Amino acid sequence: MSDNKKRLAVFCSGTGSNFKALFHAIIERELPAEIVLCLSNRAQCGAMDFAREYGIEAIHLSEKQFATHDEFALAMLDALRERQIDMILLAGYLRKIPDAVVAAYAEKIVNIHPALLPQFGGHGMYGMRVHEAVIASGETRSGATVHFVNEEYDKGRIIMQNHVPVLPGDTAETLAERVLRCEHRLYPAALEKLLAEQP
Numbered sequence: 001m002s003d004n005k006k007r008l009a010v011f012c013s014g015t016g017s018n019f020k021a022l023f024h025a026i027i028e029r030e031l032p033a034e035i036v037l038c039l040s041n042r043a044q045c046g047a048m049d050f051a052r053e054y055g056i057e058a059i060h061l062s063e064k065q066f067a068t069h070d071e072f073a074l075a076m077l078d079a080l081r082e083r084q085i086d087m088i089l090l091a092g093y094l095r096k097i098p099d100a101v102v103a104a105y106a107e108k109i110v111n112i113h114p115a116l117l118p119q120f121g122g123h124g125m126y127g128m129r130v131h132e133a134v135i136a137s138g139e140t141r142s143g144a145t146v147h148f149v150n151e152e153y154d155k156g157r158i159i160m161q162n163h164v165p166v167l168p169g170d171t172a173e174t175l176a177e178r179v180l181r182c183e184h185r186l187y188p189a190a191l192e193k194l195l196a197e198q199p
């Protein structure tokens with residue numbers, strides 16, 4: 001049975017709350033998948049600590065460790081291939097995925113974005129900047145989007161979205177908290193859908 005499980009890598013740069021939500025959902029819902037690798041551009045972060053605590057291999061891979069971008073891309077590809085990774089889930093990973101990796105894992109790399117794409121996405125739109133832009137726009141709805149990763153920031157095909165209200169008096173911080181809670185429900189649901197579609 002375990003042979004049928006998709007081997008997942010989760011890429012993180014920070015707290016890793018989405019990583020934790022995915023990890024617990026896989027166990028609780030008995031999804032046919034296993035997170036076998038946590039990859040981070042940072043030697044230490046909440047996500048890496050969580051991975052180590054739960055016995056998931058955690059590797060630090062940063063472009064700064066390599067002389068060229070191509071060498072970095074190759075090392076990332078090698079790390080994924082050595083571990084026979086089927087699918088990559090980006091969960092707060094703040095670096096662009098090298099084009100060579102995107103090409104090798106076409107429609108196998110998934111990201112979560114804290115807004116309703118195609119709005120409020122693109123280069124530089126991450127963290128509080130997203131929520132500040134939503135509030136400044138006067139939108140009454142925000143939410144989260146799970147989408148495939150292609151060569152352009154936040155432009156890959158949308159897999160699933162869920163929305164939350166923007167309430168009068170919201171700050172970027174209060175909206176961020178509401179959106180993050182929405183993300184923790186959405187990402188596992190999107191993974192479940194993908195696993196059902198790609199048996």
Ligand code: GRF
Pocket residue numbers: 012014015016017018019091092093112113114127180183
């Ligand atoms: C989330 O808001 C996600 O949408 C964005 O980065 C944040 C990561 O948070 N890509 P966490 O590390 O999962 O807590």
